[in-house]
Amino acid sequence: MNINYQQSRKPPVATTGVIGWLRMNLFSNWFNTLVTIIVAYFLYQIVPWFLNWSVFEADFTRNYLGEVIIDRTGCSRVADPENHSGACWSIIIVRFYQFVYGFYPREEVWRVNVVYFLLVVALVPLLYEKFPVRKQFLKFTYIFPIIGFYLLYGGPGLEIVMTNKWGGLLVTLVLGFVGIALAFPIGIILALGRRSNLPVISMICTLFIEFIRGVPLITLLFFGMVMLPLFLPEGLNMDGLIRVLVAVTLFQAAYMAEVIRGGLQAIPRGQYEAAQSVGLTYWQMNRKIILPQAIRITIPSIVNTSIGLFKDTTLVVIIGLLDLLGIGRGALADATWMGLSNEVYVFVAIVFFIFTFSMSRYSLYLEKKLKTGINMGAD
Amino acid sequence: MQKNFFSDEKTRGILYQTLVIGLFALGIYFVVTNTAYNLEKRNIATGFAFLNNPAGFDISFSPFLDFKSTDTHLKVYYVGVLNTLLVSVTGCIAATILGFFVGIIRLSSNWLLSRTAYAYVEFTRNVPLILQIILWYAILIQLPRIKQSIQFLEIFFISNRGLYSPRPIFESNFFYVNITFIVSIIVAYIIYKWAKKRQENTGKQFPTISVNLSLIILFPLFIYFISGSPINLDYPVLKGFNFKGGMVIRPEFIAMFLALTIYTGAFISETVRSGILSVTKGQREASGALGLKKNWIMRLIIIPQALRVIIPPLTSQYLNLTKNSSLGIAVGYADLVHGFGGISLNQTGQAIECMAITMATYLCISLLISFFMNIYNKSIQFKEK
Numbered sequence: 001m002n003i004n005y006q007q008s009r010k011p012p013v014a015t016t017g018v019i020g021w022l023r024m025n026l027f028s029n030w031f032n033t034l035v036t037i038i039v040a041y042f043l044y045q046i047v048p049w050f051l052n053w054s055v056f057e058a059d060f061t062r063n064y065l066g067e068v069i070i071d072r073t074g075c076s077r078v079a080d081p082e083n084h085s086g087a088c089w090s091i092i093i094v095r096f097y098q099f100v101y102g103f104y105p106r107e108e109v110w111r112v113n114v115v116y117f118l119l120v121v122a123l124v125p126l127l128y129e130k131f132p133v134r135k136q137f138l139k140f141t142y143i144f145p146i147i148g149f150y151l152l153y154g155g156p157g158l159e160i161v162m163t164n165k166w167g168g169l170l171v172t173l174v175l176g177f178v179g180i181a182l183a184f185p186i187g188i189i190l191a192l193g194r195r196s197n198l199p200v201i202s203m204i205c206t207l208f209i210e211f212i213r214g215v216p217l218i219t220l221l222f223f224g225m226v227m228l229p230l231f232l233p234e235g236l237n238m239d240g241l242i243r244v245l246v247a248v249t250l251f252q253a254a255y256m257a258e259v260i261r262g263g264l265q266a267i268p269r270g271q272y273e274a275a276q277s278v279g280l281t282y283w284q285m286n287r288k289i290i291l292p293q294a295i296r297i298t299i300p301s302i303v304n305t306s307i308g309l310f311k312d313t314t315l316v317v318i319i320g321l322l323d324l325l326g327i328g329r330g331a332l333a334d335a336t337w338m339g340l341s342n343e344v345y346v347f348v349a350i351v352f353f354i355f356t357f358s359m360s361r362y363s364l365y366l367e368k369k370l371k372t373g374i375n376m377g378a379d
Numbered sequence: 380m381q382k383n384f385f386s387d388e389k390t391r392g393i394l395y396q397t398l399v400i401g402l403f404a405l406g407i408y409f410v411v412t413n414t415a416y417n418l419e420k421r422n423i424a425t426g427f428a429f430l431n432n433p434a435g436f437d438i439s440f441s442p443f444l445d446f447k448s449t450d451t452h453l454k455v456y457y458v459g460v461l462n463t464l465l466v467s468v469t470g471c472i473a474a475t476i477l478g479f480f481v482g483i484i485r486l487s488s489n490w491l492l493s494r495t496a497y498a499y500v501e502f503t504r505n506v507p508l509i510l511q512i513i514l515w516y517a518i519l520i521q522l523p524r525i526k527q528s529i530q531f532l533e534i535f536f537i538s539n540r541g542l543y544s545p546r547p548i549f550e551s552n553f554f555y556v557n558i559t560f561i562v563s564i565i566v567a568y569i570i571y572k573w574a575k576k577r578q579e580n581t582g583k584q585f586p587t588i589s590v591n592l593s594l595i596i597l598f599p600l601f602i603y604f605i606s607g608s609p610i611n612l613d614y615p616v617l618k619g620f621n622f623k624g625g626m627v628i629r630p631e632f633i634a635m636f637l638a639l640t641i642y643t644g645a646f647i648s649e650t651v652r653s654g655i656l657s658v659t660k661g662q663r664e665a666s667g668a669l670g671l672k673k674n675w676i677m678r679l680i681i682i683p684q685a686l687r688v689i690i691p692p693l694t695s696q697y698l699n700l701t702k703n704s705s706l707g708i709a710v711g712y713a714d715l716v717h718g719f720g721g722i723s724l725n726q727t728g729q730a731i732e733c734m735a736i737t738m739a740t741y742l743c744i745s746l747l748i749s750f751f752m753n754i755y756n757k758s759i760q761f762k763e764k
Contacts, residue, residue: 025490032489039491200396204403214745215738216705218716223738226730230417231410311507318509318708325510341517349506349514356505 054346057086061093070094071336078339091337092347098327099347102167108159111151112170118144118151119177127362145181163241167322169351171241175313175323179248180306186249187256188295192286194257195264205257212254217312220247225319244316252309259301263294297370303363307356314352324348414731421728429727430456436722438713440629452723459715460740466632466714467701467744470639474700475693477640478647485652496648503645509706511642516634516710525621534614536622542633543615546626552609559602560595567591631712635704643700647693654689655681686759694752698745705741715740 026036063069064076064084072078075088092099101112122144125137152174154160166174193205212220224247228238238246267290275285295302317326328344331337418425430453438446441458442465484496503511520539523529528538536543574585603609615625658681666680708717720737724730 025488028488035487035489036491039489039495043491043495198392198396200399204399211742214742216702216716216741218705218708219720219734219738219741222716222720222724223734226724227734230414230730233413234417234420307505311505314507314509315706318706325507325513329513342514342521345510345514345517349510352507352510353502353505357501360501360505 052086054087057084059086059088059090061090063088072339075340087343087346088340089343089347091331091340091343095327095331095337098331099168099324101170102322102327103165104161104167104170105159105165108161111158111161115148115151118147119173145178163239166241168327169324171316171321171323171326172313174241175245175248175316176306176310178245179252179309179313182245182249183252183256183309184302186253187260188291190253190257191260191264194261209254209257212251213258217247217251217315218318220251221315221319223247240321244319244321248309248313248316251312252305255305255308256302259298259305260294262301263298264290266297267293299370300363300367303359303366307359307363310356310359311352324351423728425731427732429729429732432727434723435726438718440632440713442626452719452727455723456715456719456736458713459718459720462707462712462718463701463704463714463716463744466635466639466707466712467704470636470643470700470704471697473636473640474643474647474696477644478696479651481644481648482651482655485648486655500645500648503641504649508638508642508703509709512634512638512706512709515637516630519630519634522630525617528617534612536615536617539630540621541627541629543622543625543627545612545614546624548611548613550609550611552606555606556599556603556609560599563595563598567594570594629712631707631710634710635707635712639700639703642703643696646699647696650689650692650696651685654685654687657688658684683759690752690756690759694749694756697748697752701744701748702741 027033059069059076061068063074063079065079067074069075069088069090072088072091075090076084077086077088097106101109104112121137122141125131125134126141128134131137150158152161152166152170153163190205190209193201194209196202196205221244224243225240228243228246232238271289271293272285275289280288313323314325316323317329320326322330325348328348332339332341332344431451433449434452434455435448437448438455438458440462443461444454444458446454446458481496481499485493485500487493487496519541522537522539525536525538525540528536528543530536534545570585570591571587574587578584613624613626615622615627617623662680662684663676666676671679704714705716707714708721711717715737720733724733727733
């Protein structure tokens with residue numbers, strides 16, 4: 001009798017563990033393998049080069065001879081360009097004070113530090129819902145702008161520091177946070193106005209929103225700089241920073257309004273009708289029923305719009321305000337540090353990246369949280 | 380039932396609106412009187428007569444119009460509009476290609492590839508555009524000087540003054556090539572309509588794409604050679620300290636183009652990705668079950684449905700790119716804002732007129748883009764019968 005033994009099967013291809021993961025995600029077929037090799041080669045060219053430039057071959061406070069760097073000639077890549085090409089971060093380190101505070105007087109700088117600290121105290125309970133004693137802290141968040149302004153600008157008991165002395169990160173943060181904080185309520189008003197039943201109000205709001213959204217921010221900044229002084233009575237000289245803030249806030253409010261309008265449209269008609277049938281007035285209905293729901297579903301978009309505003313604050317360098325980028329350009333215009341533009345721009349880019357990337361992560365976290373909140377009953 | 384004047388919704392509405400109109404009119408009156416007073420005080424004449432005065436400055440980059448410093452401010456405006464449109468249109472096209480490419484790559488099953496694309500998107504989206512423009516410009520002007528410029532095939536030269544390339548000179552016979560090109564596009568459109576109709580009626584397919592492509596490319600090429608190759612190339616030659624002949628693309632334009640493309644491309648890739656993800660898995664499975672080939676599934680099922688989701692945000696990205704092109708002022712690219720809204724404004728002092736014209740132009744461009752994209756959007760939306 002001839003027995004045909006069945007051949008034993010090969011063990012299944014690993015789909016778990018490190019090998020399995022590599023096979024699934026990097027080498028699943030010949031094409032994928034080719035792509036992996038090409039991308040890996042490309043990264044091998046770029047990443048070590050960048051790390052060498054920015055860290056391993058870079059100067060921080062001392063150059064390759066061990067001397068402390070005080071100007072561009074001390075940098076290894078300037079002193080000995082044949083053998084050294086690494087970054088020279090000394091320009092940032094030497095001018096670090098300017099990058100963070102601008103030209104704020106050194107003896108008063110504790111005020112800025114207190115504001116930076118209070119900003120964190122004001123923001124954490126606002127952003128993190130599970131914060132203990134959140135309600136009490138939120139009260140502080142509401143009065144923080146007044147305290148912050150008093151500390152930064154001065155007033156009774158504190159020496160006045162004019163805004164033209166402010167600079168660097170301070171201006172960037174002031175523009176970003178004040179812009180967002182003011183644009184939000186104005187945006188709500190504009191959004192409600194655009195959806196209003198009163199034709200005149202709806203028309204004015206629509207025209208305003210569409211006009212602002214149709215022109216670049218830079219033209220609005222020019223508007224604030226060259227046209228606003230012509231529109232106002234002669235004696236009224238507005239501070240340069242405030243003029244810019246007006247332009248930035250109006251710009252942001254128009255975009256914020258459209259985001260909130262999207263949220264308002266998403267609220268079902270029944271909510272409006274139910275609120276009206278229990279006898280709420282227009283403002284009561286919006287404050288208690290409609291807006292809380294509309295804002296809740298648009299928070300991620302609001303954060304995204306805020307990221308856009310935060311990045312847009314850099315445009316003020318064009319009209320001569322010294323924000324983070326402006327301080328950097330100022331450092332490059334100085335003969336002692338000329339030619340180190342790569343270091344300055346990469347540094348400013350990294351600072352912005354840290355802020356905006358954490359904001360976008362926060363927006364993702366909110367999105368996830370809201371999704372689970374809404375779907376709780378459904379699945 | 381008590382009913383006073385204020386509790387009636389209609390009268391209240393009218394009251395509010397009258398109040399708003401009144402405040403609005405008061406505000407305008409306030410602004411106009413102040414402006415008139417301020418202008419008179421500073422001896423600034425209003426009106427658009429300044430547009431015909433000679434500009435008195437040079438514009439280094441004006442590829443379409445020949446600009447001399449004796450030309451008028453009106454011509455500065457034209458050059459500005461053309462430069463804005465040039466960088467916006469080329470940027471939109473390049474950003475769309477890059478965005479679609481990266482958006483599809485981000486959905487790749489290859490972990491390394493999709494992560495690399497993700498890193499690109501996050502790094503470019505989270506750094507201010509103006510910083511990227513300045514950074515690109517700083518890198519471009521660190522390129523070798525003209526004498527040591529990098530060469531490709533001895534016809535392209537890259538240096539810190541920009542990219543020098545041969546300039547095509549069209550002879551009069553080239554007219555025939557243009558005519559043939561237009562005619563072949565019209566014929567291709569007719570073939571497309573005819574093939575579509577025939578397929579709907581009979582089910583017979585026609586290789587429209589390959590036939591039309593070869594028609595549009597080969598036919599003008601044929602005429603080109605018949606009419607005796609009517610394009611001559613003017614090569615750039617290094618003479619002394621600069622190149623003679625050829626044409627040059629300035630680093631300002633290259634920096635703007637690269638930064639706008641790379642920045643907007645990252646945003647477009649996100650909309651493309653979410654668009655493709657919005658097509659449910661069932662669609663893919665159903666078309667697979669019908670026996671469609673893989674690339675057909677993409678072309679006939681996935682892309683048309685994804686486009687409906689992609690087009691509205693894509694429109695706003697085009698609008699953003701066009702408005703962001705105004706940042707050329709940071710590197711001295713002579714666009715509308717830098718040339719007309721900046722230098723002309725400073726020279727003439729006509730702040731209101733210059734800003735009003737600049738803003739109105741941007742509004743028009745924005746409205747035009749919205750208008751055409753809305754038409755396109757309507758044409759691809761799901762039509763319920």
